[in-house]
Amino acid sequence: MELLRFTTAGSVDDGKSTLIGRLLYDSKSIFEDQLEAVEQASRNRGNEEVNLALLTDGLRAEREQGITIDVAYRYFATPKRKFIIADTPGHVQYTRNMVTGASTADLAIILIDVRNGVVEQTVRHSFIAKLLGIPHITVCVNKMDLIEFSEDKFSEIVQNYREMSAKIGNKAQLHFIPISAKYGDNVVSASDRAPWYKGETLMELLENISIEHKQGEGSQPMRLPVQYVIRPISDKFPDYRAYAGRLAGGVLKVGEAVRVLPSGLESRVKAIMQAEKTLDVAHTPESVSVLLEDDIDISRGDMLVGVEDTQPVVNQQSKMMCCWFNEQPMQLRKRYIVRGAVSETIGMVQNIDYRVDIHTLESIENETSLKMNDIAKISVRTANPLVYDCYEDNRTTGSFIFIDPDSFETVGAGMITRNND
Template sequence: MDILRFATAGSVDDGKSTLIGRLLFDSKAIFEDQLEAVERTSRDRGTEYTDLSLLTDGLRAEREQGITIDVAYRYFATPKRKFIIADTPGHIQYTRNMVTGASTADLAIVLIDARKGVLEQSRRHAFLTSLLRVPHLVLAVNKMDLVDYSYERFEEIREEFTQFAAKLNIGDLTFIPISALHGDNVVSRSENMPWYQGTSLLHHLENVHIASDRNLVDVRFPVQYVIRPQRANDHDFHDYRGYAGQVAGGVLKPGDEVMHLPSGLTTRVASIDTFAGPVDQAFPPMSVTLRLADDIDISRGDMICRPNNRPHTAQDLQAMICWMSDAPKLGPRSKFMIKHSTRTARALVRDLHYRLDVNTLHRDEAATTLTLNEIGRVSLRVTQPLFVDDYARNRLTGGFILIDESTNATVAAGMIVEAH
C-alpha cells in the first residue's frame, strides 16, 4: 500500500478540523475512548452535536479560540491506501506552519466556506500550494448545507477560483462540494446534491495517481551515512562498505553505471540492500544502502547520480525564501548555515531582490528585509558546492533550510529557482 500525504488549508472557521474529524470518524479510524472523550467535551461546551474538530485541535489555546495554531499530523488508513494528514493553520501569522505542513504533501485540500466564497486567504493558500509545487489541489467548497446545497453557488465559486488559478502553476485541480458537519460527499456521495456527478472526497484521495509525481528520470542519491560494520571473525562483514541514504530521484538497479560527486569518478551499483534484504531496484522515497563495484572515497553529503545526468554543482543560488523566525530578520549580508539534502555549509545572503505579497502577488522590490512569515527572492553564496536541482524539477534536491549559527534554530525554508 502506498502512502498519500495531504495537507488541509483554509480560512478561519472554514471547517478544516471538522473535515478531518469527519474523515477519521466515517472511515472508522478512531478508537471508542477517543470518541467518548470528544462527545464528553462537546457536551461540556454546550454543543448540540459531536464536535469532530476536537479530534485534531489538541492544544488548549486552539480549543479555547476555536482555531488551529500548530500543524497537527494525523494518520489513518483504508483498504486501498494509507494517509498522513497535516492540518495546517489558516491565519496569515502562521504562514510558516502551512509551509512546513505542505512542503512534503502530495495533495492539498483548500477549504472554502460556501457562504463567504473565495477570500484573500483562499488565494494565499492556493499560491503557497503552487509555490511549494504540491502536485494535486482539491478545492473543497464546505458548508453547502448552509446555502441549501445550491448548484449555482458552487458554480460561482468554481468559476472565480478557476480564473485565479490560471495565474498559478497548478497541475491538477479538482472541485468537490461538501458538508463536513453532516458528512455530505466526504466519505460517501451525498443525496442532497444530485447535480454533482463527481466522486466523494475520500474516493478521490484513495484513487488520485501520485506515483508519477516523483521524479523518476534524474537519479539522485545523497549519501547520508557510510556503513562499515565491524564484527570479529565475521568475514562476510569484514569487507562490507555501503552508502546509506534516501533515493531523491530516479530508479537505481544493480549493474547501473553511476557517478560520484564531487570526484566525478564512475562505477557500477553492485547491490542494493535494505533492512529486509537485497532488492532489485530503488526509487523515491525508499531508504536503502548502495554497495558499489569499486572503492571510492565517499562521505556524507556526497551525491551519486548518472554520468550523463548530473545535478547543478553550484555555490551561487537564486531562491524563494519563507522566513520562519521572530528574530533576527533576513537582509543582505546576513550569514547562516545552509542544510541541503545531506550536506551542510555556510551561506551568505548577497541580495534580497523583492518581497512577495502572498495576498496580491505584488513584488516589493524596495524591500530590504524579510520578517516572520514573509516570502521573498534572494541570492545566496555558499562556501562549498552543493549538488542541486531546480525546486520545480525535484523538491528534495531543490529545497533547503537556513539555520541560525548562534542558536541552531531553523529560521527559513528555501526553494531553489536557479543555480550557477
C-alpha cells in the same frame, strides 16, 4: 496499500475541523474513548454540541484559546489507502506552519465557503500550495446546503478559481467537489441533493488519485544523497563499505554508471542492499545501501547521480524562494548554516530580489530584511558548492533550510527556482 499525505489549511469558520472530523468519523477512525474525551471536554467548556475541533487541537494552550497553533498530524485508513493529514492553522501569522505542513504533502485540500467564493485566504493558501509544489489541489466548495446546492453558484466558483490558479502559475492538477461537511454530502458518500454533480466524493478522490509522482518512475533523473557510510570493520566484513541513503529521485539499477557530486568521480553500482536482501533495482523513496565497483572517496553529503541522466547544478551561487520562520528577521550577509537533505555548509543571503505580498501577490523590490512569515526570492552564496535541482523537478534535492548559527534554530526554508528566473 498505499500512503497518501495531504494537508488542510483553514480556520474553524471554513468548516475545516468539521470536515476532518467527518473524514475521521465516517472512516471509523475515531475511537470510543477519544469521542468520550471530546464530549467531556466540550461539556467542560460549556459547548452544547460536541466540538470536533477538540480532536485536533491537542495542546493545552490551543484548547484554552480555541485555536490551532501548530501542525497536527492525523491518521486514518480505509481498506484502500492509508492517509496522513497535516492539519495546519489558516491565518496569515501561521504561514510558516502551513509551509511546514505542505512540504511533504501529495495533495492539498482548499476549502471555500460557497457564500464567500474565492477570497484572499483562498489565494494565499493556493499560493503556498504552489510554492511547496503540491501535485494535486482539491477544492472543496463547502456549505452547499446553505444555497440549496446551486450548480450555477458552484460553476461560478470553479471558474473563478481556475482563473486565479492560472494567474499564480500553478501547475498542479485541480479537482473540484461541492460538499457539505456538516451533513456529509459528497464527503464520504455521494449526495442526492446535488444530482448534477457526477464526480467523485472527497473520500473516493483521496482513495483513487494517482501518487505516481512519489515513485520516481519514468524519466526522472536518479538521485541518491549519501547519508551515512556503513563500515562494519569486523572479521566477517573486513573491507565492506556501503553508502546508505534514501533515493530522492528516479530508479537505481545494479550495473548503472554513477557519478559522485561534487567531486565528479565515477563508478558502477555493484550491489544494492536492504539489510540482508539484495535488489536489482531500487525505487524512490526507498532507503538502501549501495556497494560500488571502485574504491573511491565518498562521504556524507555527497550525491550519487546517474551518468546518463540530466545532471544537477553544482554551484556556490543559487536562487531560492524563501519563507522566513523566525522572530529574528533575516539579515543580509549574515552567516547561516544552509542544510539540504544530508549536506551542510555555511551561506549568506546576498540579495532579496523581491518579496511577495501574501495578500495581493505583488512583488515588492528593494527589501533589506525579511520578517517572520515573509516569502521572498533570494540570492544565496555558500562557502562550498551546493548540489541541487530545481524544486519543481525534485522536492528533495531542490530544498534547503537555514539554521541560525547562534541559536541553532531552523529560521527559514528555501526552494530552488528554475534557471535563475
